[in-house]
Amino acid sequence: MLADLPFELLAHVVAHLPTAQDIRVLTLTCRRLKTFIDREGWRIFTLERFPSIPTPVLWQDAAHALTTLSKSWDRRSLVARYLEPSGAITALPAGNQVQRWKRPRGQTMGYQPIIDSHSEWVGPTWTDQKGLLAWSAGAELVLRIQQTTERAARQWRRAVSDPHRLFCQNRWFTFKSPGSSEGRDDITSLKLLRPTQYDTDSNTGEIQHIILGRANGDLRRLELNLSSPGEPQQQVYATRHQNVISLDISPSTSPLLATCLGDSRVALYRVYNESRLNEPVSSIALSNTRQHNRLWLSRFLSAQWLAIGMGPSKNPLSIYCITPYGIVQSPLHKFGQVQTALDMENPTSIYAVAPLPSSSAASALPGEVFLSGAFDGKIRLHDLRASGAAQQSYHEPTDDSAVYSLVTLGRERLAAGTARHSVVKFFDLRMTGGRAYHYLDTFASTSESFKGELSLRNDNAQRTDGEMSPNLEEANEGTGWNLFLNPREMHAAPGRGHSTWSSRRSVESPVYSLSMPSSCSPTLFAGVENAVVQLDFASVLDRHPDPVHARGIKLDATGAVDIRHTWNPRSDVLNLAMYERMDGVNGEAMRLKVQQSLESKDWEIRPSSLDERWKDSTHL
Numbered sequence: 001m002l003a004d005l006p007f008e009l010l011a012h013v014v015a016h017l018p019t020a021q022d023i024r025v026l027t028l029t030c031r032r033l034k035t036f037i038d039r040e041g042w043r044i045f046t047l048e049r050f051p052s053i054p055t056p057v058l059w060q061d062a063a064h065a066l067t068t069l070s071k072s073w074d075r076r077s078l079v080a081r082y083l084e085p086s087g088a089i090t091a092l093p094a095g096n097q098v099q100r101w102k103r104p105r106g107q108t109m110g111y112q113p114i115i116d117s118h119s120e121w122v123g124p125t126w127t128d129q130k131g132l133l134a135w136s137a138g139a140e141l142v143l144r145i146q147q148t149t150e151r152a153a154r155q156w157r158r159a160v161s162d163p164h165r166l167f168c169q170n171r172w173f174t175f176k177s178p179g180s181s182e183g184r185d186d187i188t189s190l191k192l193l194r195p196t197q198y199d200t201d202s203n204t205g206e207i208q209h210i211i212l213g214r215a216n217g218d219l220r221r222l223e224l225n226l227s228s229p230g231e232p233q234q235q236v237y238a239t240r241h242q243n244v245i246s247l248d249i250s251p252s253t254s255p256l257l258a259t260c261l262g263d264s265r266v267a268l269y270r271v272y273n274e275s276r277l278n279e280p281v282s283s284i285a286l287s288n289t290r291q292h293n294r295l296w297l298s299r300f301l302s303a304q305w306l307a308i309g310m311g312p313s314k315n316p317l318s319i320y321c322i323t324p325y326g327i328v329q330s331p332l333h334k335f336g337q338v339q340t341a342l343d344m345e346n347p348t349s350i351y352a353v354a355p356l357p358s359s360s361a362a363s364a365l366p367g368e369v370f371l372s373g374a375f376d377g378k379i380r381l382h383d384l385r386a387s388g389a390a391q392q393s394y395h396e397p398t399d400d401s402a403v404y405s406l407v408t409l410g411r412e413r414l415a416a417g418t419a420r421h422s423v424v425k426f427f428d429l430r431m432t433g434g435r436a437y438h439y440l441d442t443f444a445s446t447s448e449s450f451k452g453e454l455s456l457r458n459d460n461a462q463r464t465d466g467e468m469s470p471n472l473e474e475a476n477e478g479t480g481w482n483l484f485l486n487p488r489e490m491h492a493a494p495g496r497g498h499s500t501w502s503s504r505r506s507v508e509s510p511v512y513s514l515s516m517p518s519s520c521s522p523t524l525f526a527g528v529e530n531a532v533v534q535l536d537f538a539s540v541l542d543r544h545p546d547p548v549h550a551r552g553i554k555l556d557a558t559g560a561v562d563i564r565h566t567w568n569p570r571s572d573v574l575n576l577a578m579y580e581r582m583d584g585v586n587g588e589a590m591r592l593k594v595q596q597s598l599e600s601k602d603w604e605i606r607p608s609s610l611d612e613r614w615k616d617s618t619h620l
Helices: 007-015 020-027 031-049 060-077 148-159 440-444 447-456 500-508 562-567
Strands: 079-083 087-093 094-099 115-121 129-137 140-147 172-173 188-192 208-215 217-223 235-236 245-251 255-261 265-270 280-287 296-299 306-313 317-323 332-336 352-356 369-374 379-383 392-394 403-409 414-419 422-430 482-485 513-515 525-528 531-536 579-583 593-595 614-616
Touching: 007 031, 020 031, 020 060, 031 060, 060 379, 087 414, 087 440, 115 188, 115 513, 115 525, 129 188, 129 208, 140 208, 148 265, 172 188, 172 217, 188 245, 208 245, 265 306, 296 352, 306 352, 306 369, 369 403, 403 513, 414 513, 440 562
Parallel strands: 087 172, 245 296, 352 403
Antiparallel strands: 079 531, 087 094, 115 129, 129 140, 140 172, 188 208, 208 217, 217 235, 245 255, 255 265, 265 280, 296 306, 306 317, 317 332, 352 369, 369 379, 379 392, 403 414, 414 422, 422 482, 482 579, 513 525, 525 531, 579 593, 593 614
């Protein structure tokens, strides 16, 4: 019998089960198998199906969260809303309570948000999470502390009836230096230090370490004590009054700070230094051999390698080694763009870099494989072990908008913020047939008729005679999709009128920055002009969503999800538009799809295709 097999063979069997449902069924067979699954089975399944996504050792919850997240990304299930401080807002450093947050004013265009976020587990269960989100709003810093612990939930329930409550699950803080002015003192870059990078003197109170770079050349680290507001401790970094273009922090526990200053100087600092004015450990000045060539980006690939993006140049990306003594003056690698007959050796600029998680299977060290986003609209995959300029390229032939921001979900998926129309492009990084998990396997194990659909998952959704497959939407496999972040109802944009000049600008806004708190987070933050958009990847009809969302699910009298009270109690959910990109498929497959309002009563249940909210634009 199966239960009599030794541990090694049981582990081998579990490793070949394709879905979490199969693992769950196995636990119902006998007590011995249930014990094995609880101790080892969920761990084996999670590591086998999602090898590039790190999670805490809560394996059953991790399996639930990752399979749900994978399904939501495949079905394009998402809930979008504009994000801004609300409720009890603490204005730092004074510590005053603000009833309503006001956006920066006085500039000819809205602020350009730079976003950073991270989350950590602070308890024994998956929902015991604490998330920190920060973004720049002109010269002001906006912070959100979000807690999903049971203790936070109890305190929130007790405080709901108190109009003067100071505690909630979402706590908001703002910080603006006295005397700062919009434009001149705008925050141009920021980074949150992770708790493992804090020095030993900041363990008392609720301290957050944030490094801010400004257009006026000011670069400093703030220690904000959120539990006892007051003037923060500050560490100032010497910049020679050069404006701060970009900054990044190394992933080590003794972090370094790399910055692009002005058009041609890269400086490296130790984050912690006893002196009040922190001088660079080392710096390099890049010679501008081409007119208008300048620095755009500094990004740590690992603790040993630093990527520098510049342009316009024929070699816009350079990799420098970091040693205990500073930056090695000569680059380790210089990457030019992939030369084709269409490129004609045109120079380009690099605006974004994202390292991919290391792979033991591929014997890759941290930072050896990474992505870059360029002015020419292409996203290139680079490998420091290879000789070529790039090993893969991701782009859309019909839209060559510059790529301003990148974020990855392990080595599986990629989101790219572009320069026009508030578009985020989504790509699948895995090779054809290389998926370790697909939610459609659940249907295949229960329905013989579905196996025909399932066989289409890894082809290019096209018949040999050129006709589009009738199961194209159900198979839900293309080469990617584009999401427009500007809502179809223009008045939904915060602070905008229906036909004002600012409303028209918001439609054309770039996606300046993207951030995801962790690789297993169901939330993606996007910064567009004058606003931040929160995208929660979840289906509004799912009764068993990600554990983070599950606590807020409310059911109606029929046992179905009460969509309005669960997902849209403030009537702030946006209805967005998107289209799928499919190589070699006629234009009919690329028709615009729009999200159905959550107020709708007409829901067509289709669990094996696109999310129920997506409708063909011609049908609305």
